[in-house]
Amino acid sequence: MFDELRDKIMLCFIDNGYWEWLVEGFLHTVLITVFAVLLGLVFGVILAAVRSSYDKNEETLKLRGGIGYYLLKFFNAVCKIYITVIRGVPVVVQLMIWYFVILVSSKSDIAVAVIAFGFNSAAYVAEIFRGGIMSIDNGQFEAGRSLGFNYVQTMAYVVIPQTVKAVLPTLLNEIIALLKETSIAGYVGIMDLTKAGDLIRGRTFEAFIPLIAVAIIYLITVVVLTRVFTAVERRLRRNER
Amino acid sequence: MKGNENAINTANNSLISINGLKKYYNGEKVKALDGVNMEIKKGEVVVIIGPSGSGKSTFLRSLNLLEIPTEGKIIFDGVDITDPKTNINLHRRKMGMVFQHFNLFANMNILKNMTIAPMKLLNKSKEEAEKNALNLLNRVGLEDRASAFPSQLSGGQKQRVAIVRALCMEPEVMLFDEPTSALDPEMVGEVLDVMKALAAEGMTMAVVTHEMGFAKEVATRVVFMDAGKILEQGTPDEIFTNPQNPRLKDFLSKVLT
């Protein structure tokens, strides 16, 4: 029984050097995830900044007049539409639209995936940050403004630091979800971790072993990620309880 | 026009002059402020009293534009701060505000709470800002809590820190919105004492409070508000021993028993 299992493992990973596929696939998965997370964070924070600036300043700007109000209102509406569209369309479909329609001439499949997953994640990150900002007691904001800090200073010194701490757990969830979402990269011919496992399955006619191996690698990655985040959170809490 | 107003203000020594101040919510449904006029002179301690929902907070928060008035003018230091072209941030530096719920910055320790604004806004050096902050903390008996975080302080301690945090900006006027209402009874005194000391030093203050004892003892003028209007104002003596307006009489009969 153990001999049989060992033979199968040898067949799936070692004999034909298929383990290299797993390594390559895993690297692609990590590459896509890391850059998509970065893109999602940057663009998501921009979206959140627009959305929450509008929420927090709407009344003031409206009453104090000026073109700023209409500009912000416009950009807020654009962001809202963007977030609605992204959240309403399956990621696979988004990925295929990027791959087969918008970026057909792109040389790098990985880059297309980063863009697709990044701009998708941005919508979720934006809502996470906006929710986080709104969850901070408005008294904190008002205290900052009452001392004479302008909007941006108040956000930077008072609200955002508290927001970051508050959204860390939700942000981790988003990153984990994104990591696992990248498993659909195979749809556009990228050999990520999932695709690698699937290729091995196709070659060896062994389904159980390669797929379990893939599952375990995802699982370990998620566990490690969670550990890292928990440590960061604990750090933050110790620094400013 | 503007110069004219300046002249008037300096002539009658008025630090803040409020003219026809109105604040409506939901269109015109809620008239939180319905035409308020007031002069606050340097060194005055104006205590604002009135039933719940009468517009006291709205009035106080309008003074530093945390609420944007629907109508009316607020002239502070000779400048119309309700003019959209005025940079309100510059004027807020000169108006300290103390909130019912303290609102100390939760992400900073006490010292940082007190030094961040002077350092970032007044370009004070760290040493200077900290020295000043520690002096002020010393005065309210909290110098040993400088490195504590707000969550580690009692309500009374938080409010004392909130007061000195505002003082770090060397304001010309201090606004207090029910500074003792969120405190346990045994902590009310320590906060009122700080406010009394401040008044004794000649700080201009506008205080919304339900502490009638404080009003009697410290106020130079008591203002009674109801339904967004000032119905009566006068010295504590006039207001408490010889009220005229029936609504004020009714209010006092409820709070002074």
Ligand SMILES: Nc1ncnc2c1ncn2[C@@H]1O[C@H](COP(=O)(O)OP(=O)(O)OP(=O)(O)O)[C@@H](O)[C@H]1O
């Ligand atoms: N953001 C708001 N939206 C709508 N109505 C409001 C808002 N803020 C205040 N009001 C209303 O304006 C009126 C005045 O409120 P305000 O808070 O100034 O009263 P107050 O005198 O401070 O009362 P309290 O003693 O309870 O603090 C109330 O009727 C209140 O419901």
Ligand SMILES: [Mg+2]
């Ligand atoms: Mg109030």
